Amino acid sequence: MELINQDITREFSDFQVFHVGSGFSGSFVSPIAETAKKLGIMVIANEVYGHLAFGNTPFVSMGVFGSIVPLLTLGSISKRGIVPGLRLGWLVTSDPNGILQDSGIVDSIKIFLNISSDPATFIQGAVPQILEKTEEEFFSKIIDILRETADKCCDRLKEIPCITCPKKPEGSMFVMVKLNYSLLEGINSDMEFALKLAKEESVIVLPGITVGLKDWLRITFAVEPSALENGLGRMKAFYDRHAEKQ
Structure with missing residues (x-):
């Protein structure tokens, strides 16, 4: 047993x-x-x-x-x-x-x-x-927004080489993504990535280590599409600054 x-x-x-x-x-x-x-x-x-x-x-x-x-x-x-x-x-x-x-x-x-x-x-x-x-229309609208923002989130994450999204979300309001430190300089953990991102870009993501998933990040897409677009743009700018110099 x-x-x-x-x-x-x-x-x-x-x-x-x-x-x-x-x-x-x-x-x-x-x-x-x-x-x-x-x-x-x-x-x-x-x-x-x-x-x-x-x-x-x-x-x-x-x-x-x-x-x-x-x-x-x-x-x-x-x-x-x-x-x-x-x-x-x-x-x-x-x-x-x-x-x-x-x-x-x-x-x-x-x-x-x-x-x-x-x-x-x-x-x-x-x-x-x-x-x-609460009318059913309210819940249907939430589903439509989450579907839209999940698609937008995964599409924009493709522009950030150090982040990999293994699977597009089919529900909830979060997605887990994998970090590749070999493409970054001066960042060696998901916690360090999250802390620096918050300090430099005022964007909050959850380090995977806090839920037992080292080297992963949890990103929420349950926000207005325009706010999500802005946040992902800041993450791309953060990567550009910290990308390993060839």
Whole structure:
């Protein structure tokens, strides 16, 4: 069992390099449920970006495999509504065989919720209005904007030789890109790149090392197209200044 766990951990560690913004079919997600069943473990599915899929692959919730393995699904109102800071979410259990209930996991979650602080009252008060009165057109517009800015982001990144985008995003609002230090002078880590970029160009990107992905950057494209264009232009200027001199 130890060897199996090591292999699974290694596979999932490699997988997360490319998971940001990627869409996966049911045939890809199904083996995850089957593997969890074989190992006798539950699955925690973070699906806060489930409604922000805009690629050719439809979003597949892990919840459809609830009959195979017990699931905890995480959701959030702040991502779909594009309202950062509205810290309100939910947990949904898929447990037709009662495994989570019998093992005490559901009771543990309830106890934790009883001792943790609730969202601010004004946020709770806004939720009914958000859920009942937000038109579908609002969400469709968000998807259209994200699709446009994702395309623009990937196209403009091609103009920056030290950055490689392995895959165009199909969802969420972020893309992970790889850094090539051999094309830069005086920059030897993703943290150093991010700090200098912020200082010199007032552009903020997340160093991959902060989420366990050394030599990568996380870039958000959930901004107005004109602002994204400006930010990527500054990143290109930053590269031009720090490019290795031949």
